[in-house]
Amino acid sequence: MFTFKQVLYKDILNIDELHIDEKSITALIGESGTGKSTLLKLMNHLIACTDGTISYKGTPVEELDAVKLRRDAAMLSQTPVLFGETVRENLEAGLLFSEKTLPSEKEMIDAMQRYYLEKNLDDKADKLSGGEQQRLALARITLLDPEVFLLDEPTSALDDELEHDVMERFMAYAQDNEKTVIFVTHSQSIAEEFSDTIIDITPYSKKGRD
Amino acid sequence: MYLFENPHPLWTTLVVLLMVTFAIWNIYKRVRSDLDKKMKQIIAVSMAAGTLSSLIYFNFIVIQFSPWYEPRYFIPIAGMIIGNSMTGVTLGVQTLTEGMKDQRQRVEAALMLGAAPKEASRKIVNQAFDNAILPTINSMVGTGIVFLPGMMTGQILAGVNPVTAIEYQIAILLGVTGAVSLTVILFVQNGYKVFFNEKSQLEEK
Numbered sequence: 001m002f003t004f005k006q007v008l009y010k011d012i013l014n015i016d017e018l019h020i021d022e023k024s025i026t027a028l029i030g031e032s033g034t035g036k037s038t039l040l041k042l043m044n045h046l047i048a049c050t051d052g053t054i055s056y057k058g059t060p061v062e063e064l065d066a067v068k069l070r071r072d073a074a075m076l077s078q079t080p081v082l083f084g085e086t087v088r089e090n091l092e093a094g095l096l097f098s099e100k101t102l103p104s105e106k107e108m109i110d111a112m113q114r115y116y117l118e119k120n121l122d123d124k125a126d127k128l129s130g131g132e133q134q135r136l137a138l139a140r141i142t143l144l145d146p147e148v149f150l151l152d153e154p155t156s157a158l159d160d161e162l163e164h165d166v167m168e169r170f171m172a173y174a175q176d177n178e179k180t181v182i183f184v185t186h187s188q189s190i191a192e193e194f195s196d197t198i199i200d201i202t203p204y205s206k207k208g209r210d
Numbered sequence: 211m212y213l214f215e216n217p218h219p220l221w222t223t224l225v226v227l228l229m230v231t232f233a234i235w236n237i238y239k240r241v242r243s244d245l246d247k248k249m250k251q252i253i254a255v256s257m258a259a260g261t262l263s264s265l266i267y268f269n270f271i272v273i274q275f276s277p278w279y280e281p282r283y284f285i286p287i288a289g290m291i292i293g294n295s296m297t298g299v300t301l302g303v304q305t306l307t308e309g310m311k312d313q314r315q316r317v318e319a320a321l322m323l324g325a326a327p328k329e330a331s332r333k334i335v336n337q338a339f340d341n342a343i344l345p346t347i348n349s350m351v352g353t354g355i356v357f358l359p360g361m362m363t364g365q366i367l368a369g370v371n372p373v374t375a376i377e378y379q380i381a382i383l384l385g386v387t388g389a390v391s392l393t394v395i396l397f398v399q400n401g402y403k404v405f406f407n408e409k410s411q412l413e414e415k
Binding site: 044045046070071074076079081094098140141150 | 316318319320322323324325329330410411412
């Protein structure tokens with residue numbers, strides 16, 4: 001799905017060769033500051049590599065329409081961001097951004113409940129705790145239903161038990177719908193339990209090599 | 211005095227262009243953050259296009275005085291249109307640049323989900339437009355009840371029939387509002403693009 005060839009990004013990443021399979025679940029691990037988020041951003045083409053080629057389905061990302069690529073391979077940022085005041089506006093935001101049809105109320109409630117979030121659609125989103133906002137953001141990207149999920153520590157604000165349960169629900173959805181998932185995690189156990197492949201980014205990063 | 215006593219199309223045009231140039235220069239000075247070259251170009255183009263086209267429309271189609279270059283009319287009307295647009299664009303530039311800086315994370319998060327730059331910055335662009343247009347709208351709403359505009363007061367003091375003075379003032383207010391809106395729309399609709407590159411990525415600051 002994604003192929004990296006001699007990719008250089010500033011003095012942060014230096015990847016000789018890396019391949020990420022379609023319909024697989026890949027965990028990115030490594031110490032903080034090694035460039036895990038940067039790697040996701042490169043795949044989302046939110047930033048361009050300094051040198052080398054990153055291909056998506058065989059085409060270099062530079063040659064693709066960046067906005068279209070991001071609708072295919074959507075990314076979730078590490079800190080959840082609120083779009084709008086209410087829970088409803090937040091769930092609709094992703095679909096508005098990507099110009100898709102808005103979800104029904106039931107779909108939105110289901111998406112939240114999938115991640116154990118029991119909220120009303122008209123609740124104020126800024127009253128939600130950090131962990132709840134993270135799950136809201138995960139529900140938002142799930143409603144978007146992209147082919148590839150690029151998740152940057154999607155459950156970092158949750159306690160271990162809830163983190164495990166939420167990841168379990170998400171991965172079940174991803175497998176049922178044959179999604180490609182690339183996620184960053186700090187938790188070795190989460191990486192081992194839920195991914196087909198674990199990529200330790202340390203050898204690719206300048207910080208790791210030093 | 212010379213200018214008003216010896217109307218000439220060249221002089222009138224020159225004075226108006228000078229006013230626009232000064233207004234643009236003033237915007238560059240007023241805005242606190244550093245403006246890059248592209249942003250300066252957009253400010254200059256929207257100011258020139260917005261104010262001059264409104265001025266032409268207002269003078270040639272709405273008021274229709276003759277000769278068209280009569281400085282007695284042309285210059286004060288130009289002054290009001292250019293001055294108010296200058297204030298509007300200054301506020302617009304300020305809000306837009308600060309918004310893109312403060313809400314960078316939000317804009318980036320929207321891009322990640324597949325938003326086009328226009329959609330990702332829509333909230334900031336709208337905010338910039340609202341802030342830019344606020345003084346003009348406020349003065350329009352308050353006119354006649356809260357404060358009496360200088361032009362109208364001046365005309366009444368000079369002995370003009372108050373109804374005529376009021377009519378003129380209303381026409382001017384509408385003209386100014388239209389001009390400011392046009393200038394600010396031109397600016398915000400192009401200004402946000404400066405923050406993105408052709409790959410729909412946020413420019414590094």
